[in-house]
Amino acid sequence: xxxxGVPYRSIWLDEDGWSVRIIDQTRLPWSLSIxxxxxxxxxxxxxxxxxxxxxxxxxxxxxxxxCLALHDDPSTEAxxxxxxxxxxxxPTAVNLRWALDxxxxxxxxxxxxxxxxxxxxxxxxxxxxxxxxxxxxxxHGVELIRARQKPGRPVNVLTHCNAGWIATVxxxxxxxxxxxxxxEGIDVHVWVDETRPRNQGASxxxxxxxxxxVAHTVIADNAGGHLMQHGKVDxxxxxxxRVTRGxxxxxxxxxxxxxxxxxxxxxxxxxxxxxxxIDWTITDGIAEIPIxxxxxxxxxxxxxxxxxxxxxxxxxxxxxxxxxNPAFDVTPARLVTGLITERxxxxxxxxxxxxxxxERA
Ligand code: MRU
Numbered sequence: 001x002x003x004x005g006v007p008y009r010s011i012w013l014d015e016d017g018w019s020v021r022i023i024d025q026t027r028l029p030w031s032l033s034i035x036x037x038x039x040x041x042x043x044x045x046x047x048x049x050x051x052x053x054x055x056x057x058x059x060x061x062x063x064x065x066x067c068l069a070l071h072d073d074p075s076t077e078a079x080x081x082x083x084x085x086x087x088x089x090x091p092t093a094v095n096l097r098w099a100l101d102x103x104x105x106x107x108x109x110x111x112x113x114x115x116x117x118x119x120x121x122x123x124x125x126x127x128x129x130x131x132x133x134x135x136x137x138x139x140h141g142v143e144l145i146r147a148r149q150k151p152g153r154p155v156n157v158l159t160h161c162n163a164g165w166i167a168t169v170x171x172x173x174x175x176x177x178x179x180x181x182x183x184e185g186i187d188v189h190v191w192v193d194e195t196r197p198r199n200q201g202a203s204x205x206x207x208x209x210x211x212x213x214v215a216h217t218v219i220a221d222n223a224g225g226h227l228m229q230h231g232k233v234d235x236x237x238x239x240x241x242r243v244t245r246g247x248x249x250x251x252x253x254x255x256x257x258x259x260x261x262x263x264x265x266x267x268x269x270x271x272x273x274x275x276x277x278i279d280w281t282i283t284d285g286i287a288e289i290p291i292x293x294x295x296x297x298x299x300x301x302x303x304x305x306x307x308x309x310x311x312x313x314x315x316x317x318x319x320x321x322x323x324x325n326p327a328f329d330v331t332p333a334r335l336v337t338g339l340i341t342e343r344x345x346x347x348x349x350x351x352x353x354x355x356x357x358x359e360r361a
Pocket of ligand 1: 054
């Protein structure tokens with residue numbers, strides 16, 4: 001996608017050919033800050049503090065983190081140690097574990113002197129495949145938007161958190177069908193949930209859509225149900241951090257409440273994902289998906305730009321009030337209209353998923 005007319009991916013190799021460049025997402029939308037990372041520890045810090053975030057992107061970032069580890073020390077011991085460090089950064093998005101497993105499978109079978117080149121080739125393949133998968137999600141998802149066009153009014157899509165191009169290597173998952181619709185001239189408007197506590201909707205999704213010229217309106221997280229009751233939402237599309245083989249969906253905290261409101265108002269609720277987000281080892285999302293608990297300060301403090309242009313952090317709770325911060329929730333498959341994957345759309349059910357991915361039977 002483009003920023004001010006310049007094409008970007010969310011992660012790329014520096015011109016030195018080995019260090020890694022990322023967009024620091026903690027600085028958006030106020031400034032476009034590009035960081036150069038040169039060690040696995042720096043990459044782990046970037047994932048943990050959410051300079052890079054979004055399930056597919058943290059998978060690609062972990063893969064490049066392992067390249068940086070091998071650049072330092074190609075020994076098996078260092079490789080296994082740093083892979084474990086990277087795997088421990090965030091627990092919910094399964095793409096992180098998937099990417100590291102894929103890297104280790106390739107590298108454990110490669111002699112140490114050939115490992116570095118093999119690692120960079122594998123990480124590049126992971127990144128390129130993510131772009132192709134998301135572009136395909138856009139093609140399969142745009143049909144849903146196209147089908148809801150009515151003369152004289154936009155198709156209103158509600159989304160939660162940020163599942164756009166900066167949450168992946170490019171294109172995004174939930175936003176890919178929206179970009180495809182916009183690119184083919186469909187009148188589309190997006191309701192953007194602000195997504196407390198970290199405001200990925202207000203700060204990242206709004207920035208992305210604005211940069212691409214897509215009409216959008218930021219709403220408080222609690223407004224979606226009201227808009228649905230009044231016919232102002234044609235469909236919901238969200239991303240996900242882990243889908244079970246039964247079709248349960250973990251995504252940013254608050255997604256479940258949107259699914260309940262959508263169900264009550266007969267609004268279609270679609271989830272967009274590359275197959276790297278499916279955890280084929282589990283069935284029951286509520287019982288089996290680990291939910292990340294993040295620092296309470298993400299709830300008690302808010303960061304924004306003041307009138308003078310300075311970035312400031314303020315406290316929004318009384319001193320002494322505790323805060324809890326579960327970062328994800330699970331939407332049961334029964335509340336999901338369907339899944340949009342790179343192979344097409346399917347029911348959120350074991351049968352639906354196996355129809356698209358028969359090799360997993
Ligand atoms: O905590 P985050 O910002 O990494 O959470 C991101 C989300 O919940 C996204 O919806 C999900 O990763 C899908 S990204 C294409």
